[in-house]
Amino acid sequence: MYLMMLLGDIIAISAGFLLASNLHIFHEDNGQGLDQMALLVPLFVPIALLMRAYSPAIMHERWTSIGRATNAFAMSTAVIMLVAFFLKASEGWSRSTFVAGVLLSGLFIAVLRYLFVRHSSALVGGEPYEVVVVYDGVPAPAVSSASCTILVESGEVFNPSRLSPATYDRFAEVIQYADRVVVQCPPERRQIWALTLKGANVQGEVIAPEMTELSPIGVARQDGTPTLIVSRGPLGLKDRIIKRLFDIAVAGSVLFLLAPLLVIVALVIYLQDRGPVFFVQTRVGRSNRLFHILKFRSMYVGRSDAVGSRSASRDDDRITPFGRFIRATSIDEMPQLINVLKGDMSIVGPRPHALGSTAENLLFWHIDERYWHRHAIKPGLTGLAQVRGYRGATHRKSDLVNRLQSDLEYLDKWTIWRDVLILIRTFGVVLHKNAY
Known part of the structure; x- marks a missing residue:
């Protein structure tokens, strides 16, 4: 599979530059x-x-596969350009051919990777990883799961507590082609299975159902004692730097370009009733810390809802005539670019909710206990939930759950390219039926 994917990448790059070399629009x-x-x-x-x-993680995750390949290609291109610049070797190059070749190659890599991941099992004739699941002292299911290749019920011949070379040889024969061996057994037998698996030259795992509630993501050590890792930041240092630079570049550019429009909007808001231009509200940010979000004021001064306990409705009498326009066009959200530059928010991320937001008269965190997980990253000016159409009032519990599912998916599968894609898709939902 790795060789096929590597060959596909090489073909994609070659095809991109060959096509660029033969385009008649270039000299x-x-x-x-x-x-x-x-x-x-x-x-x-x-x-x-x-x-x-080229790793197991990219065989079934299309966006991870595309992201790693395009990142590697971008870095390779940058190195070529840097070397050519310092050696002054680019003077005779056709820059148009090079740019076209890079763009076409990047597109071909993404398309081939997408198709490869989608059809990877068919390309290699089935599931590429063999998983042996051993049931010792517990009933085995009638039907094996899709992720299990071999299902074994442990009997006398597989009893690891009977220290016999013949027993271990039989077990070694069963698991000789396994990538993983997973054992489900009573708690009192876990230690002997752990000892057995340590000498089996395979990735051995013992199921501990009582840990399901903790949802551990790894194991670490503290003073020699094993600990369960139940959380870590979704982005590493490199990714946080990339995301922050992206935020500063986009927010700074948009504020500079739209400055005249924002000044006009602020002036109209002030002249309509001589009230404050901005509406400031406390919301939950990264790491569950509170911050003050900025919006252009769209409601009458005396009727603004600082807590956010009442969602805006289509015919809300609290909204001013001009406020209705800026809410419908999402212009009221533009001051949040200042929050982005301050570091309170990001361009893309889970939308921050008002503290009093409810659905079916329940606060959001009472509807789904995973609600607080979405705050592991900075809240965004736009997000995956918004481009999927989950906007407006939350009348039903499902309105919140749908947004939460998208937010958690975004955290789990973040890449800078996905941020760019979400930002581009945002332009298609700026005018939305639920924006009121």
């Missing part, structure tokens, strides 16, 4: 596209290997 490049390709491919392969573009 004759005298084979420069082929030269550029010959430099890029040998550089891409080791960089892709270092960035784990």
Whole structure:
């Protein structure tokens, strides 16, 4: 599978530069596209290997697969450009051919990776990983799960407490081709199975159902004692730096470009009733810390809801005529770009909710205990839930659950490219039937 994916990446890069070399809209490049390709491919392969573009994690996760490959390709391109600049070797290059080759190759890599992950099982004739599940002293299910290749009920011949070479040899024969061996047994037998698996030269796992409620994601140690890892920040240091630079670039650029419009909006809000321009409300941010969010005021001064216990409705009498316009066009959210520059918010992330927000007369955190998990990352000006159409009032519990599911999916599968895609899709939902 790795070789097939590597070959696919090489074909994608080659096809991109070959096509760019033969596009008639560019001047004759005298084979420069082929030269550029010959430099890029040998550089891409080791960089892709270092960035784990070929690993078990990418075989079933299409966006992770595409992200790692395109990141490796972007880094390879950057290295080529840097070396060419310092060696002054780019003067004879056709820049149009190079740019076209890079863009086409990146597109082909993404398409081939998407198709590969989607059809990976069929390409290799089934599930590529073999999982042996052993049931010792507990009943085995009648039907094996889709993730289980071999199901074994442990009897006398597989009893690890009978220290016999023949017993261990029989067990070794059963698991000789396994990638994972998972044992389900009573608590008093876990230790002997752990000892058995440690000598089996395989990834051995023992099921502990009582840990399900904790949802551990790993194991660490404190003073020599094993501990269960139940949480960690969704983004590493490198990813946080990339996301922060993206936020600053987008927020700063948009504020600069829209400054005249924002000044006009602020002036109209002030002139309509001489009230404050901004509506300031306390909301929950990253790490469950409270912050003050900024919005253009769209309601009459005396009727603003600082707590947010009442969601805005379609014919809400608290909203001013001009406020109705800026809410419908999402212009009222623009001051949150200041929150982004301050570091309270991000361009893309889970939308921050008012503290008093409810659905079916229940506060959000009373509806789903996972609600607080969404705050492991900065709240966003836009988010995955919003581009999926989950906007407006939360009348039913499902309104909150649908948004929460999207938020948790975003945390689990974050990439900077997904942020870019969500931002682009946001332009299609700025005018939305639920924006009132």
